[in-house]
Amino acid sequence: MPLLETRDLTRHFGGLAAVNHVDLTVEKGEIVGLIGPNGAGKTTCFNLLSGFLRPTAGSIAFDGEDITGRRPHQIAARGLVRTFQLTTLFQEMTALQNVLLGLHLHSGTGLRQLLFSRRDFPPDEVARGREALEFTGLAAHADQLTKNLPHGHQRVLGIAMALAARPRLLLLDEPVTGMNLDESGRVMDLVKTIRGHGTTILLVEHNMKAVMGTCERIVVLNFGQKLSEGTPSEVSTSRDVIQAYLGTGVNHA
Ligand SMILES: Nc1ncnc2c1ncn2[C@@H]1O[C@H](COP(=O)(O)OP(=O)(O)O)[C@@H](O)[C@H]1O
Ligand SMILES: [Mg+2]
Structure with a gap:
């Protein structure tokens, strides 16, 4: 049984089919790349899988269970977790506090409630948070304010926040886009290490070198279709793929 299986996954925005009858399968233990020109529907696909958008039609099964239409925290609780974007990080908080908040965002606790409860995080959660920072190489920065971390570290912090939730399937949206060669190499090594520890990975990324060097299988979207x-x-x-990418300024760096 695949870990993730979509059937006819479809999402319309008005008259536009942003994701159009997509059958997507991810087996346990794979690193799968989801690529395609700008506007192909990759982010919409991620938003559907993680429950931030509801499909117009089609179904999503995770580990054999139909999760179509479930809410984000219900999906995350089952082990399907997306990384946080930079804009989700709390710049005035420490790296560790961000990871701990990330745990609760996944658990569905209201953010306002968390920020104003002023209670300490239980020791097991703190341990889990520190473990995620250790794993991602950010342990030395645990108590630094996020705003003082270099950009590359902040991006990795977004991954650490997701890892703290102990995902079985991790959705990574453009983890190395905009990074230099050194940084992107380190992050792609981290992706392989995460998979080595048993987490399956579905990755959207524009950096073709990173995608080609890391993914075993690649799914190409174009105009919402596979x-x-x-x-x-x-x-x-593939001639079709080359054609789709021609003139779209894809980053081969
Ligand atoms: N919330 C939205 N409302 C209307 N149109 C959207 C919305 N989100 C995405 N789209 C449109 O859906 C298409 C796919 O977008 P997106 O999933 O962001 O593509 P990608 O991530 O592959 O660049 C684009 O044409 C985009 O303009
Ligand atoms: Mg996108």
């Missing part, structure tokens, strides 16, 4: 699917070499030599 255009191609296969190994990195199959996909990168």
Whole structure:
């Protein structure tokens, strides 16, 4: 049984089919890349999988259970977790506090309630948070204010926040876009380490070198539909895929 399986997954925005009858399968233990030109529907797909958007049609099964239409915290609680974007980080809080808040965002506790409760986090949660920071190489920065961390570290902090929730399937939306070669190399190594510890990965990324070097299988979206699917070499030599990317300024750096 696949860990994730969508059937006919579809999402309309008005007259636009942003995601259009997509069958997507991810097996346990894979690193799968989801790529496609700008506007292809990748982020919409992630929002559907993580419950931030409801599908117009189609279904999503996670580990054999139909999770179509479930709310984000219900989906996260089952182990399907997306990373947080930079804009979700609390700049005036420490790295550790962010990871701890991340745990609660996944658990569905209201943020306002958390911020004003002024209670201490229980020791087991703090331990879990520190573990996630250790794993991502941010342990030395645990007590630093997020705003004082370099940009690359802040991006990794978004991953640490998701890891603290102990995902079985981690959705990574553009983890290395905009990073230099060194930073992106480290993050892609981290992605492989995360998978090595048993977390399956679905990755959206524009940096083709990172995608080709990390993913075993790639699914290509174009205009909301699945255009191609296969190994990195199959996909990168597909005439349809090359055609779809022509003139879109894809980043080969
Ligand atoms: N909330 C929204 N309302 C209306 N249109 C949207 C919304 N989100 C995305 N779209 C449209 O859906 C299409 C797919 O967008 P998106 O999923 O962000 O693509 P990608 O992440 O592949 O660049 C685009 O045409 C985009 O303009
Ligand atoms: Mg996007």
